[in-house]
Amino acid sequence: MVKPIEFATETGLARGLQQLIVDLQERTKLRVPIRMYIAGGMAVHLYTGGRVTTDVDAEFSKKIILPLDLLVETSDGNMLYLDTNYNSSFALLHEDYLVDALKVPLGTDLIEVFVLNPVDLIVSKIARFGGPDASDIAAMIRTFGITANAIEDRAEHALRGYVGNADYLRMNLRDVLKLASSADR
Incomplete structure (x- = not known):
C-alpha cells in the first residue's frame, strides 16, 4: 500500500502560495473552476518543506491572463509571484505529466492546485539542470526513495516526444x- 503524501502546506511559503492563488482568483474574476499545475521550486517545497523560492512555475487547465503585478509577501518576508514566462514546452515532460499530477489540499475555491508527481518533477528539471536543480533532485530522491530506474524509464519515455537534438538532455540525464x-547505495 502506498503511503499518502503529506504536503508542506503549513509553511510561510505555502501560505503565501495560498494567498497568491486567492488574489489571482479575485483579480481575474474567475467564475469557473480551473486547475493549476505547479512545477519547479515551489513543487519541491510543497513536497519537502525545505526549498525556498520566490517564483511559482505553473500552467493552467484553461487560458488565463496572469496579472504582471501580482505579488504576495510571505510571513518569512519573501515576495512571491507567478512566473509569467514559465512555459512547460521547454521542460522534458512525460506525455501523461498532467494526468499523473497530485492534488495539493490548499483550500482554494476555484483554482484546484496540483503538483507534478515526484518522478515527473525530477524529469522536468533535466532539460535545464542548473542552479538549484541538482539539490532539488537529490531532495526528491531522498524524500521519496526514487530509484535511478524509475527516473530513467520516465525520462526515456519523455524523450520520445522531444523534437531536436537530445544529446544535451541525455548528458544531463546521465548526471541525474x-x-x-x-x-540507492
Missing part, C-alpha cells in the same frame, strides 16, 4: 542518474 544511483 548518477545522483540517484549514489542515493
Whole structure:
C-alpha cells in the first residue's frame, strides 16, 4: 500500500502560495473552476518543506491572463509571484505529466492546485539542470526513495516526444542518474 503524501502546506511559503492563488482568483474574476499545475521550486517545497523560492512555475487547465503585478509577501518576508514566462514546452515532460499530477489540499475555491508527481518533477528539471536543480533532485530522491530506474524509464519515455537534438538532455540525464544511483547505495 502506498503511503499518502503529506504536503508542506503549513509553511510561510505555502501560505503565501495560498494567498497568491486567492488574489489571482479575485483579480481575474474567475467564475469557473480551473486547475493549476505547479512545477519547479515551489513543487519541491510543497513536497519537502525545505526549498525556498520566490517564483511559482505553473500552467493552467484553461487560458488565463496572469496579472504582471501580482505579488504576495510571505510571513518569512519573501515576495512571491507567478512566473509569467514559465512555459512547460521547454521542460522534458512525460506525455501523461498532467494526468499523473497530485492534488495539493490548499483550500482554494476555484483554482484546484496540483503538483507534478515526484518522478515527473525530477524529469522536468533535466532539460535545464542548473542552479538549484541538482539539490532539488537529490531532495526528491531522498524524500521519496526514487530509484535511478524509475527516473530513467520516465525520462526515456519523455524523450520520445522531444523534437531536436537530445544529446544535451541525455548528458544531463546521465548526471541525474548518477545522483540517484549514489542515493540507492
